[in-house]
Amino acid sequence: MAEDDRESWLAGLQVRSPAPVRTATLWAVLATGLLSMLLLGDGLALNLLLVAIPAALAAYFAGRAAGRRTRAWTLVWGVGGLGLLIVPALRDADWPSFLAVVTAIALGSLALHGGRTWPAVLLGPIGVFNSLVAGPAWGWRGLRERFGGARRSVGAGLRALAVSAVLLLVFGALFAGADAAFADLLGDLVPDASVSGGPWHAVLLVFGLVGALAAAHTAAAPVQWDRVEVPEGRPRGRFEWALPLIVLAVLFAAFNAVQLAVLFGGYDAVLKNTGQTYAQYARQGFWQLLLVTLLTLLVIVFALRWAPRDDAGDRKLVRGVLGTLCGLALVVVASAVRRMDMYVEAYGLTRLRVSVVAVELWLGLVIVLIMAAGVWGARWLPRAVAASAAAGVLAFGLLSPDGLIAERNVQRYEDTGKFDLDYARDLSADAVPALDRLKEPLRSCALRPIAYDLEATDAPWYATSWGEARARDILHDRPPAKDPDWSACSRVADDLMYR
Template structure:
């Protein structure tokens, strides 16, 4: 859907200025409203950009559509389709170019049609004499016929027929090209007709000729050669249609209106009135009804062109009473200055003047299919595929946006957030073209499980991780990616769908508005809204009761709450709409990955892998020395305490584990597998590397455990331990896939196992786990970071519930007097509220707690 509001503007520069001004103004207004309402910048900026881009697209599509139509039309014309046209409604330079393009297309279509007709007709006319001539020559060559005069005359006749055809074609081509100018001069009609009749008699045709000129000394102005050609063709046509011994009558009469008439009458079968319009078409279309008796089929067509050159007309007239046969009549001016009179004479009315050759009715030229602005940007990577508009999906995305605008702002994450996530999953699953795929179904189920964390857990960090994992899993499930590059493509494709989905959004909008009446619908909505606003304000200012009613129904448009809700609705609705298009038309994520190219020599991949194996082996020897040497050996050798030693290492070991998986992936792509020896080296070298990596994973987890015993457990340390354990699971999966050396399941296994591990972490209540480990350490060391424990979420309550009240007040921070409504309900916060209600008295958070220390 496009609004051509800028079509009346006559300059492209002015249109661009209006476009930029409108976009900047709208973006500034929206940004100002968002800032005034306190909308966070991470929400206001995307919404502002999206709205500005939408307005730019709406205004710019009408400016660029003629150019894109011309591009598509030029491609179709290059394939031979000259019936395509472009829409030209604007009045600027682009509109002028579109109209010039249409004129060019019409001329090319006419030229192409004439060319095809000429080739077809010439082929048809040459086939008969060529076939006859070949038959005669074959009979002569085979000895079937003797080379007597009759046979040679037959061959000569066919050759002359082809020569006449070529001569007539040359004449017509000169006339068509405008290269047959008239050399006008006074011409005596009687000598002209005598010469033409004499030439006709030499042709040996068995007819008699009667010549009648009135007045005998008639002199006209014209081209003698062309007029002689006109008479010759008419005489030849009459002789061919006359019976043997018939008479051909030639009459020339001067009229009173400054014109003269030339008639040629034969005694043949004549031409029926319904066939007269076709008599002067090229290649004698009267043959189709069995009337023509031979010739090239161009004689009457040339006669018509000669009369047209002399500003005259020609056609078949009804025979005179009591006679039969064909009566051809040419109406010509005697001088070039005179033209045909506006009112025809009775004799002229008898002439059936043929119209130019009638081309069969052709369908209206089809408009060029307008390519999308995004087609050239995304190309084969993400084709549009002509996905039809889907009103249900659009309404579903808008409904999710409205729901989010109602339940999300000014509430904690809880049941309302889960409802929004549940509705989002439903819309994306319904829109997905792969919703019956097993992998997509598993991803949808895991996404719902991740959404449930919002209701169960209060820890924002674990909730955000689950939401992020759900977005990643949802994008991969919608695109059915199989490899890590495909996963990355899916993540990038979700925001890019805001551009790629514009054509689909336009088709959907046209479906909503009914056959593209978007501009009319928009005008109707604007005028209706304007009418309601003006009259409602007038009546509200005039009547207090009416003002109260209006205030109860219409929200405060200037309130910050409404602005924030609108921004949330637009943001969430836009995200869901992008995901819906990704579900309807996923990109070709697997196409972009190039096939692996193994190296030519084994040492090119094996040497780097063995070097990494050697480094891992030396590191493991150092680990063994540190383990068996004890703390004294470690402090004497490195100068570090044991706590400093373990703190220094577990982060680096985690990174080393991740890089090991990258080394394994690169080596498997570059290592040749042609021979059994190649495959053995792959299994041995990479298997050894994976085994060393498992030891590194164990070392990292051991160091983390020792550091946690010394300084306490934190969320970050717990998350690093889980991540390191997940990397160990991936290493085991790599070892399991080393047998067939083709573990296509590994990327999806890594993704799904990571999500399952995250769900297990959320189910284990990580904040309660952290609190419990620190309290157990406090029981031994009598030191703990109470401030850190008090910053944990309400999920940590199970670890604090059994503490004495003074210690519980050190660890548990009250949630406040204002309780959540049912849309913000959360299991962790509800437990804290119930615990505080059951504890009795005023609950205060203490700061003078025993054993206060700070977590390292």
């Protein structure tokens, strides 16, 4: 692309300068910074949602000042992004929480920018990162314009804040000294703002202010990613386009026929002929079928790009061939999930296994959405795919993967006597309710490392997840052995692994 073409392309995405910062936006930004400073230093749980709410309000006020209307999809993205932040408040495990936070940022970007095309869905976060520099400068200009000639008003406001702080400290200290219960309540509710953590608190304050200003600036002056035009591919002739896809569909049909025959005829004959074990057959098949699903989606994307589109007959051909391929691909998805279920029966459930099954199921849903787009049009498809991904991440976090892993493995132990004790020790506090069902000494062997981790942390209420709080209650009522015999635990682990 030539330099002049690149500059004109970028200029086409630029929008007018944002409206001046309003007072409501400034107060929301200040609230975000203060809550970040006070709440985020002890870990992430409910505090992340408490910080995100005023940041969302800052973006809302800035968007309203710029004349933007709140549309239905904006509400979907905004509420969905805030809803995803419930996952860290509920789950102690870091990996679903991290996934939920990243997805919440992506949905927040969609809410700020809007847009309905694939470039808008995929490139939205770039505009937010650009506002990390432009947002603070925009906020500073607004402050200077608003308070540059009103030093007396600023001074009066600062004096009022100082007097309020002094009154709270004096009377709060007196009430705390008068009643121990009130002192405990005050200690639980008031965040720690000790001088020793001053530099870290300052970093969190800046983080909150810059993040809220970036969100507000993006809402006031979003990048119009819908203006990005993706050129259509050159349409091919019917024979050139359809023949490879029909051959591929025949191959899919043959594979699916074999899978149905194995399903109804049983696996014993297949295992006898291949010389594989039950677990080897399942493990080998799953990863190949997962790759088949991914490649099928890639083939569909390129097929749509080069599809013939001269008349109604071409459109019927495209819908028929790709619809058949999508239907056969769904059978492959079902076969892959069944293979993983077989593997889990043999070796138990792990984080990797539950994650890839979730991805496979989501890919199957994307194929269903593509089939629906072939019937009702594809205008809504980019946003539907993004919404399905966010809903999948939210459901993944709400289902508690670590709890599900522990539940499945404990059930497998009760059925077969096999249990991976070393893996259970590395699970988070979300697994405690399921592991609590184990019999001694296996229960103490599995729960003691988790109990050690919980004893080593004493986070305040706003940085404690519900999963961690529930685990503490269970371990308080039925504490594991203080000093379990770790050599005995190792022997138990070896016996259970190779039973």
